[in-house]
Amino acid sequence: MQKLCLCGENMSLKLRTVILSGKVEIDNVPIYTCQTCSRSEVIPEVKDDLKGFIQELGEQPKKMNFLFNERNEWANLLVEYKLTKKTAQTAKDQFDQMMKRRTNELLDLYLLAQSLHDHDWLESIVKRLTQLGAQIKSS
Numbered sequence: 001m002q003k004l005c006l007c008g009e010n011m012s013l014k015l016r017t018v019i020l021s022g023k024v025e026i027d028n029v030p031i032y033t034c035q036t037c038s039r040s041e042v043i044p045e046v047k048d049d050l051k052g053f054i055q056e057l058g059e060q061p062k063k064m065n066f067l068f069n070e071r072n073e074w075a076n077l078l079v080e081y082k083l084t085k086k087t088a089q090t091a092k093d094q095f096d097q098m099m100k101r102r103t104n105e106l107l108d109l110y111l112l113a114q115s116l117h118d119h120d121w122l123e124s125i126v127k128r129l130t131q132l133g134a135q136i137k138s139s
């Protein structure tokens with residue numbers, strides 16, 4: 001969960017609020033930040049989704065608040081993860097476990113949506129599974 005900054009220091013992962021055009025507040029965006037040189041970047045796992053979201057908002061967005069974790073599985077896991085008690089040694093294991101559990105949950109929902117022939121739901125589940133890196137055929 002750490003990344004090396006261009007300045008050589010470790011960047012730490014934090015959930016931050018991104019403000020667009022002074023109007024739209026997006027909470028819980030996972031961002032790497034460096035305390036030494038203040039560089040920050042959105043983690044690669046959520047970058048495309050965040051970009052897509054900003055595009056959906058268009059050029060003249062209304063004033064509003066969003067929880068990014070409600071549409072992105074990575075952000076969601078990180079929010080949940082932040083709430084769990086942990087020690088440094090087991091942190092990575094714990095996160096992996098949470099990710100596995102969430103993937104299994106989504107796979108169960110996937111089967112359910114499939115049996116109900118609910119295509120919209122199916123599509124949204126596939127999207128979430130893809131965010132977690134799961135391979136799934138949407139046909």
Ligand SMILES: [Zn+2]
Pocket residue numbers: 005006007008009034035036037038039
């Ligand atoms: Zn730095």
